Amino acid sequence: MPASPRHALRSLAAPAALCAALTGVLAAPAPASAAPTTPAPAPAAAEATRIMPLGDSITGSPGCWRALLWNDLQEAGRTSIDFVGTQGPQGCGVDHDGDNEGHPGLLATNVARQGLLVGWLQATDPDVVLMHFGTNDVWSSVPTATILDAYSTLVGQMRAANPDMRIAVAQIIRMDSARSCATCxxxxxxxxxxxxxxxxxxxxxxxxxxxxxxxxGFDTDTDTYDGVHPNAAGDRKIADTWLPVIDGLLDTAA
Structure with missing residues (x-):
């Protein structure tokens, strides 16, 4: 029996209602997603501590204690360091950071009076200075008080360049009077x-x-080759003495 018109209308209305419902679901806005997060910036790598070895020919030419010291520091885990200076490596047969401020023949008193350190500091911007200076002053019969005045001037110049400068000053190695000067x-x-x-x-x-x-403990007979400059044994002693001093200075960094 054919469906009544009323029944037919009901049958047509059901699919229409289902279609409208589906259309509403499809048209409903998607739920808002969580706002994207900005990744936290990676921590900046710590800048290397810049260390200037400062002095005369005992520090340079070739100053192989610096090569030993550099490698001692690396082995001790002090890898975030940078030796600096306007003078470059001078051999020594050991891989190392050879930059330094060792100037053969110079007197500490002359460097202080002439302001030479000021330019070297500007060029290299050290955080730490290792100073073994005064051998040529002693050889030139400069009085102790005058050398110390020069040291004070140099310290003032270091602090003018960097108020937080950390400074190690050496009691200089021995000199043999028979092979240098009578009063040395x-x-x-x-x-x-x-x-x-x-x-x-x-x-x-x-x-x-x-x-x-x-x-x-430094012996001019066994630790120098000429009564003044260190040989291999002397270089080893100098490096061994510097190492704990530098450790202490590096630990004072802010």
Whole structure:
């Protein structure tokens, strides 16, 4: 029997309602997704601490204690360091960062008076200075007090370049009077005896000045090749003495 018109209308209305419902579902806006997050920036790599070895021919030409010291620091885990200076590597047969500020023949008093360090500091921007200076001053009969005045001038120049400069000053290695000057051995002893008190007066919490005792235990017969400059054994002793001093200075970094 054919469907009644009323029944037919009901049958047509059901699919239409289902279609409208589906259309509403499809047209409904999608739920808002979570806002994208910005990745946290990676922590900046720590800048290497810049260390200037400063002095005369005992520091340069070739100053192979620097090569030993560099590798000692690497082996001790002090890898975020950079030796700096306007003078480049001078051999030594060991891979190392050879930049330095060792100038053969120079006197600390002349460097201070002529302001030479100012330019070297501007060129290299060190955080730490290792200073073994005064051998040529002693050889030139410059009085201890005058050398210490020069040291004070150099420290002032370092702090003008970097108020947070960390400074290590060596009691310089021994000199053999028979192979240098007649008064050299005693003059070195006099200078070295005065350095600790001078350093204590100069040191501040912000810019410490510490002493490296390169004099005690150094033997001009076994540790130099000419009574003044270190041989391989002397280089080893110098590096060994610098290492704990630098460790202490690196640990004072902010």
């Amino acid at each position: 051995a005693q003059s070195v002893a006099n200078l070295n005896a005065a350095i600790p008190a001078w350093a204590a007066e100069q040191s501040t919490d912000r810019s410490p000045v510490v002493v490296a005792d390169q004099w005690t």
